[in-house]
Amino acid sequence: MLIEKEKKFLEDYNPSDFAPFAVTVDIVVLGISKSAGSSYRHLDNQSLNVLLVTRPDMPYAGRSALPGGFVGESEGLDDAVRRILKKKTGLDDIYFEQLYTYGKPDRDPRMRVISCAYIALVDLEKTDVSYARWFDIETALDMELAFDHGDIISDALKRLKGKIIYTDIIFHIMPEQFTISELQEVYELILRKKLLPAAFRRTIADKIAETGEYTKAAGHRPSKLYRVKAGGNECL
């Protein structure tokens, strides 16, 4: 005979009364793209982009959505992320981190689905995205996306905005070589505000190293090219 206390515990842990859920991972893949400047004198314009796929099926058929998919029966969440990233970008070794888990009962009309959302940062130039398309982040946020993917993207940006101040994850989105101005512009795109060049240089000076190379044919003074210094601060 069970005492009252033990009964109470059993309520929580009885394996027979758990409901079956589907679990997916959805990934906010972010990258920086460049478009030609307005004249030979002007720098290229950078923009923050997010990778989206088009849903072929109901629900939200034809609607854009984050790349994602169901987690396999004996597959870890991280493994599912790696598998999907490989398929959508052609890359291994992409930096990613867990963002948040979305579990509102009605978020998928078909069934109960828990979505574990991730952020991934890629060097966009290296990606081969045959089954997906890059969208400017502003455009993407204005679009009608499938499920709650619009919320997920804006949560991802909030997270990123917070983290680039006290970690070095920004470098995962940069190409191997970059100028300080480019790096500053990426910060500005994410933080949505202008920074002072002098102050910016000072603060990141110890995180980067000169490569010895310079930009060419810029129509004005060339810029030193830098790379990340080893041993950055990734934090939690």
Next chain:
Amino acid sequence: MLIEKEKKFLEDYNPSDFAPFAVTVDIVVLGISKSAGSSYRHLDNQSLNVLLVTRPDMPYAGRSALPGGFVGESEGLDDAVRRILKKKTGLDDIYFEQLYTYGKPDRDPRMRVISCAYIALVDLEKTDVSYARWFDIETALDMELAFDHGDIISDALKRLKGKIIYTDIIFHIMPEQFTISELQEVYELILRKKLLPAAFRRTIADKIAETGEYTKAAGHRPSKLYRVKAGGNECL
């Protein structure tokens, strides 16, 4: 006839090939307890505590574990957290936030379980924890806990350590009235390092307000009692 591209998409989204998962929430409930100082002259000792339950069943029967339970079929993750917190602490309106989702395939020997972990901060004095027990955080970390709950607790502490610097969530763990020294000691318990009283006072001065009351019978100079000022910075 489907073109190759569409087939590829269908692979990811075919609703019939999803695996059934159980989803639980597990909560790291943290609170500050006081034990009497060594003499009438000395202040009470505060310690950071975590709420644990004892598992009555396999697996890990008899082992201590985080309070948690299966998420109901049409219950939101947050609703599950509120339900469990109410049962284990007797309190509504507890501050909590999502920590991380743990989904290793072998983390529960019975079946595939995804655990969505949360942090909750409570005023320990107000809790009625008939079905759980408070443990000093150091003790808890040294114990052999069920599942991966040891990892979850240490992740929770890392998160808290990061967040108390740039948010005001700390106040959710404080009683209505507190002295600056007490508040400082809580910071020190979480950050695991000593702070300078003068600097500490300066930095938190604008977040708290005097109540007009003082500590009594302290065996030495009494301290002003403060409360939180409205409109704190909770951030993401």
Next chain:
DNA sequence: TGAATAGTGTCTGTGAGACAATATTAT
């Protein structure tokens, strides 16, 4: 040469670290 960008120098204010000094109570 000049437009456009790269990069430096420096003043100033804010805020943290360090630590000394003063204040107040119960016994």
Next chain:
DNA sequence: ATAATATTGTCTCACAGACACTATTCA
């Protein structure tokens, strides 16, 4: 009076904001 804590004062240093200034290239 004294132990123990509370609270304030102040010097210094690091660093970010602001902004002026110099440097360099290509068409």
